[in-house]
Amino acid sequence: MDMGWWWLEASGHGRTWWLGDLKTQASEEGIIIIIIVVVIVVGQGKILQSSTYMTVFDSIDRKICSSSSSRISEESRIKASGAFQTRFATNMEIMNMETSSNDIVNEVDMLNASYDAFEGVILNIENNMDEHVFTTLLRTSISQWRKQGKKGVWLKLSLELVNLVKPAVKEGFWYHHAEPTYVMLVYWIPETSHTLPPNASHRVGVASFVVNNKGEVLVVQEKSGSFKGTGVWKLPTGTVEEGEDISLAAIREVKEETGIETEFMEVLAFxxxxxxxxxxxxLMFVCMLKPTSLDIQKQDSEIEAAEWMPVEEYANQPxxxxxxxxxCIAKICIxxxxDKYVGFSPLLTTTATSAKKSYLYSTYQDQ
Known part of the structure; x- marks a missing residue:
């Protein structure tokens, strides 16, 4: 029996490659040549040039030939050499594919991002990508951002990029909030307690106090929710939609539930x-509205009944x-x-940071 072992260890840019083992074994019944080539990749870096592999395979081929004996036929040596060539060609195809993939990573290096005024990073991922490529780029990017002194990382993923949520979570990201079209994840780079602002903490609602010339208030009974079947008359209520002013939300909800057109007057309380x-x-804002129509047309899907009721009768319900x-709200309305109470009137202003339109509700009136 003749047995030989060959291996190659070459390090370049943090990557180590192993070629292991060639084993030849002869028996009385015939000759069995077993060729095993194992490549193990550790770390990152460039693949060794094909000439290096050719040198190794030539060396192995010569070893087979030189180690021949009377029991090893020329036909067996030819088969062994052919097997080496086939295996070499297959491995080179795989290596070339890996080289192409690594080139993509090396060219991009970091994920596309922008930066905010608080040393934060906003990731801008527009196209889907392979999870492994994403993970590699994410790790590289975080490493660079850490060197740059960055802090929070905001990762917004649309529904089309949902496959990247799992690898992001594995890298330490956590959920911040979600909307119908995306999910927002965050990551804190420094080894300190994070100071990222939390998700929105409040829902904003409106309740509308609508009084006609007779001193009657517009009230409704609801078909669903906690007031269903209680017989309680209440003010029309609802939630403020994203980007909607409180005043406009109050007008909209009254129109949707009762069909009454109104004008916004004041915020009475919250x-x-x-x-x-x-x-x-x-946060529930109680708004006073002035009706510009009186004919009630209730919303059948949500409202059981709607009517004009004396304010005192509304306030005296058990x-x-x-x-x-x-x-307290009923007493304020009365x-x-x-005319014994002054509410908060809207004053059109702009925000200090972005000059966007906003309303300041106050009792102050600019003269």
Whole structure:
């Protein structure tokens, strides 16, 4: 029996390659030549040039020939040489594919990003990519951002890029918030407690106090929710939509629920409560509106009944009297009807940071 072992260790740019082992074994019944080529990749770097591999394979081929004996035929040596050539060609194809993939990573180096005023990174991923390529680029990018002194990383992934959520989470990202078309993940680079702003903590709602010339308030009974089947008359309510002013939200909700057209007058008060909607807090603004129409056309899908009711009758309902917040709001509404209360009027302003339109609700009137 003749047995030989060959290997190659070559390091370049952090990558080590191993070629292992050639084993020849002869038996009385015949000759069995077993060729095993194993390539193990460790780290990152460039692939060795093909000439190096050719030298190794030539060396192995010569070893087979030189180690021949009377029991090893010329036909067996030819088969062994052919097997080496076939294996070599296959391995080179695989290596070339890996080289192409590495070239892509090396050319891009880091993920496309922009930076905010708080040393934060905003990742701008527009096209889908392979998860392994994404992970490599993400690690490289975070390493560079750490050297640059960056802090929070904001990763916004659209529905089309949902396959990148799992590798991002594996790298230490966590969920910040989600919307119908995307999910936002965040990562904190420094080895300190993060100071990233939390997700929105409040839901904003409106309740509309609409009083006609007779001193009657517009009230409704709801078909669903906690007021379903209670017989309680309440003010029209709803939530403020994204990008919507409080005043416009109050007008819209009244129109949707009762068909009454209105004009916004004032914010009378607001109420804050907690753990009311998916563990979020709730801000409810009570708005006074002036009706410009009187014919009620209720919304059949959500509203059981709607009518004009004397303000005092609304305020004297047992449910209203029993619950302090409802009772306080009712008393404010009565005081406003009797001109004994001054609410908050909207003053059109702009924000300090972006000069966008905003409203300041205040009792102050600019003369």
């Amino acid at each position: 109420r804050q409560s907690h753990k009311s909607f998916f563990s979020k807090s709730d 449910f209203i009297k029993k619950h302090k917040s409802f009772d 005081a406003k009807k009797d």
